Amino acid sequence: MSITFDNVSKKYSDNCVALDQVSFIIKPNEFVSFVGPSGAGKTTLLKMLLAEDKPTEGKVSFFDTDIHTLSGEEINLVRRKIGAVFQDFRLLPNKNVYENIAFAMEAAGRPDEEIESDVPHVLELVDLGNKIWNFPGELSGGEKQRVAIARAIVNQPDIIIADEPTGNLDPANTYDIVQILKKINDLGTTVILTTHNKGVIDSIGRRVITMQDGRVIRDDIAGKYIL
Amino acid sequence: MEKTEFKTKLRRVAKAGFFNFWRSGYVSLASVLVMVVTLSVIGSAIFVSAILNITMEELRNKVDINVYLVTTSAENDILALKTKIEALPEVSSVEYTSREKALENFRLRHENDQITIQALEELGDNPLGATLNIKAKEPSQYEGIANFLNEENILSSEGEKIIDKINYFENKVAIDKLSRIINSAERLGLVLSLALVLVSIIITFNTIRLTIFISREEISVMQLVGASKNYVRGPFVVTGVLVGLFSGFITMLLFLPISYWLGGTTENFFIGFNIFSYYLSNFLQILFIVVGSGVAIGAISSFLAVRKYLKL
Numbered sequence: 001m002s003i004t005f006d007n008v009s010k011k012y013s014d015n016c017v018a019l020d021q022v023s024f025i026i027k028p029n030e031f032v033s034f035v036g037p038s039g040a041g042k043t044t045l046l047k048m049l050l051a052e053d054k055p056t057e058g059k060v061s062f063f064d065t066d067i068h069t070l071s072g073e074e075i076n077l078v079r080r081k082i083g084a085v086f087q088d089f090r091l092l093p094n095k096n097v098y099e100n101i102a103f104a105m106e107a108a109g110r111p112d113e114e115i116e117s118d119v120p121h122v123l124e125l126v127d128l129g130n131k132i133w134n135f136p137g138e139l140s141g142g143e144k145q146r147v148a149i150a151r152a153i154v155n156q157p158d159i160i161i162a163d164e165p166t167g168n169l170d171p172a173n174t175y176d177i178v179q180i181l182k183k184i185n186d187l188g189t190t191v192i193l194t195t196h197n198k199g200v201i202d203s204i205g206r207r208v209i210t211m212q213d214g215r216v217i218r219d220d221i222a223g224k225y226i227l
Numbered sequence: 228m229e230k231t232e233f234k235t236k237l238r239r240v241a242k243a244g245f246f247n248f249w250r251s252g253y254v255s256l257a258s259v260l261v262m263v264v265t266l267s268v269i270g271s272a273i274f275v276s277a278i279l280n281i282t283m284e285e286l287r288n289k290v291d292i293n294v295y296l297v298t299t300s301a302e303n304d305i306l307a308l309k310t311k312i313e314a315l316p317e318v319s320s321v322e323y324t325s326r327e328k329a330l331e332n333f334r335l336r337h338e339n340d341q342i343t344i345q346a347l348e349e350l351g352d353n354p355l356g357a358t359l360n361i362k363a364k365e366p367s368q369y370e371g372i373a374n375f376l377n378e379e380n381i382l383s384s385e386g387e388k389i390i391d392k393i394n395y396f397e398n399k400v401a402i403d404k405l406s407r408i409i410n411s412a413e414r415l416g417l418v419l420s421l422a423l424v425l426v427s428i429i430i431t432f433n434t435i436r437l438t439i440f441i442s443r444e445e446i447s448v449m450q451l452v453g454a455s456k457n458y459v460r461g462p463f464v465v466t467g468v469l470v471g472l473f474s475g476f477i478t479m480l481l482f483l484p485i486s487y488w489l490g491g492t493t494e495n496f497f498i499g500f501n502i503f504s505y506y507l508s509n510f511l512q513i514l515f516i517v518v519g520s521g522v523a524i525g526a527i528s529s530f531l532a533v534r535k536y537l538k539l
Contacts (some may be wrong), residue, residue, distance in 0.1 A: 050451060052538070072539035073455065080453035090448045106239050151382035151452065211427045 001062055001081065001158040001190065002027050003049065008058035010044055010214075020046040020214040026192065028158070031185040033201050034194040036211035045211075046163050047193070050084060051075045072191070080108045082187075083152025083160045087146040087167035091136040091151075097123065098132045101151045103161040108155050120149045126180060142173030149180055159190040166197055178203060240458065254438045255372060257468060258525075261434040262474035263481070265427035265524065266517050270482055273503055273513055279416045281500045283409050288320030290366050292373055292395045294359040298326065300456070305357055308389065312361060315375065317368035329355040329424055366409065369395055401420040402524020428524055433489060435470070435528040439536070446536040457473035460533045467529030468522050471509035482506060482513075 003026040009195045010019040014042055019041045047053040048060045049065050060065045067078060069089055092099050098119055105115045124188050125127050126146040136144055152160055162181060166174040178200050185191045195201060201208055210218035249256050296305055305323065313320050328352045337343045347527050373395035449459045490503030504512065
């Protein structure tokens with residue numbers, strides 16, 4: 001599933017420009033990292049992709065479909081093909097690890113038998129098989145992020161969006177998360193990552209789009225963190 | 228991708244709602260407590276309206292018109308008049324007391340009053356006339372009935388006047404006042420109960436809104452993983468229904484000792500109304516109203532509160 005940003009701008013009512021004529025294309029199976037200082041527009045860009053926010057100008061398309069012309073129900077269908085991972089994990093606090101992951105499958109309308117077999121399997125992949133009945137409050141930051149990744153990949157999405165997934169983690173957990181994301185990409189899923197972490201970008205060695213003040217200032221095929 | 232059946236979705240929503248209720252212990256407890264207060268107000272409104280209705284009914288039954296007939300009137304003339312009055316649409320009942328019965332009642336009433344009894348003995352003849360006791364369907368209708376009796380020149384078969392006196396005009400002031408009090412009390416009771424019920428519903432609604440405000444992040448995450456609006460909303464509505472159910476049953480349980488305790492007092496204070504026997508004899512109806520209101524308030528409040536945080 002290719003993603004196209006075509007001259008996308010986002011202005012807020014106080015004349016603050018979050019995105020300024022941003023254009024790029026992400027091809028299927030790419031691993032793209034967005035870097036830039038805080039306020040550069042990285043998170044706004046991801047919100048546009050998830051249709052959480054609408055652009056003031058321009059088009060955000062999956063293949064040839066402008067996502068912002070879709071109905072609520074159609075957006076839900078698109079979202080089921082995207083797995084999202086956030087810095088603050090965003091797990092459901094009243095559900096245990098199993099239920100958090102099962103919820104994503106239930107939302108996608110998957111039958112019980114599939115949920116019962118897939119959830120333990122995906123937890124093994126992120127090395128959390130022993131924490132299946134724990135609640136988010138009983139997990140460390142790294143474990144929470146691995147649950148979030150498990151939830152993001154359980155529906156075998158076409159795209160994984162990871163918004164500063166290592167922002168709250170120590171170096172060891174950061175390394176683990178990046179390795180998992182690389183593995184997911186190797187298995188054929190497009191990965192879009194935003195980060196502040198120079199080490200993460202340099203270790204991945206894939207395409208890097210650098211942003212500043214809402215604009216794309218650099219787009220390198222095998223980039224490094226340069227600001 | 229294989230689509231799940233409606234039944235499976237319903238089961239999942241119900242299960243998620245139940246777990247949500249169970250796992251957010253203190254939040255659920257707070258909602259249940261506030262809802263119990265609201266349902267108690269609704270339940271009390273039922274009791275108050277029953278007390279008002281029964282007391283008013285008793286008072287209404289106490290209002291009547293007595294038609295005193297002349298002592299010389301013949302019984303068949305009186306019975307003919309009785310039939311005529313009974314034919315009036317406003318009249319609910321007419322009771323005939325013959326001269327002999329009137330005398331007997333008089334004697335009974337004054338059995339300890341030797342002087343009166345002695346005076347009666349000296350008279351030799353029965354000085355009392357027969358009476359007709361008329362009850363109307365509504366207190367406001369007495370005037371019409373009294374006017375009818377007054378205007379119709381009611382005569383015996385021999386052409387003599389048979390009505391001696393109608394006591395309505397003497398009691399008119401008291402009856403009018405009572406009618407006004409009955410109407411005002413009913414209106415005031417209704418307005419006050421409605422206002423109280425409304426205020427408590429608003430408080431419950433806001434409590435449930437607060438509990439869902441706590442979950443606003445969760446709602447946005449659920450939508451981000453692609454859950455449909457109904458699938459996000461469903462468990463919250465189920466939780467609201469559970470809060471209503473629990474609160475309803477707790478309120479009904481609380482009413483049991485309270486109405487038992489108040490039973491004697493109400494029986495003495497309000498003419499023959501025992502709140503405990505009323506509670507027992509109307510248990511199913513009260514249960515239905517109290518639990519039904521709880522479920523409806525819980526479900527509607529949750530539905531509206533979640534709507535605020537649902538995007539798309």
